[in-house]
Amino acid sequence: MAEYTPGYVGTVTKYVFVESPSMTPGELALRAYEVSEGVLIKETCFGLQVTGEPEAVDRLIAEIRTFDPTHIFVKDRGFPPGDPRRCRANLGGARPGYLGHEREFRILRYITRGLEALERGEEVPEAAPAPGKKPGLDIQRLQELIDEES
Secondary structure: OOOOOOOOOOOEEEEEEEOOOOOOHHHHHHHHHHOOOOOEEEEOOOEEEEEEOHHHHHHHHHHHHHHOOOOEEEEEOOOOOOOOOOOHHHHOOOOHHHHHHHHHHHHHHHHHHHHHHHHOOOOOOOOOOOOOOOOOOOHHHHHHHHHHHO
C-alpha cells in the first residue's frame, strides 16, 4: 500500500460528543458556528466533527465545552480524512471508528453522573468490574510502567 499524504496538512480533527438532555447536536452546531473563526464544522449524529489549525480548534473546543461542561466530550480523530487505512470508500460499509463511537457514547451518561457528583462536592465511588471480568490495571501500576518506558 502506498504511503498516505493527508489532504489537510497542518490541521487536526476532533470529535465532539454531546450527551445532553438540553442540547441536540444540531443546537450545538449552531452555537459552534457562531464562534468557529475558520474551523470547519460538520454536524454528526453524535455531535460535531471539527477540523482546522490546532490553535483554532482548541479555542473552539474550549468555547464549546462552556455551553454544557458535564455533557460535552471531546476526542482526537485517529486517522485523517480520506486515509485509505480507515476510509469506508476503501473498506466498504461503515468506518470502523464509528462502531467505537457507538460504544463510547453509551457510557457517557455514567461519566456525566460522576462529573456532576464532583461538582456537588460528593465523593464518586470507584466503578466495580462487571461480573466475570478481571479488574483493570491499577492506575499506580500503569504510571510505574509508563515511567519505566520513559
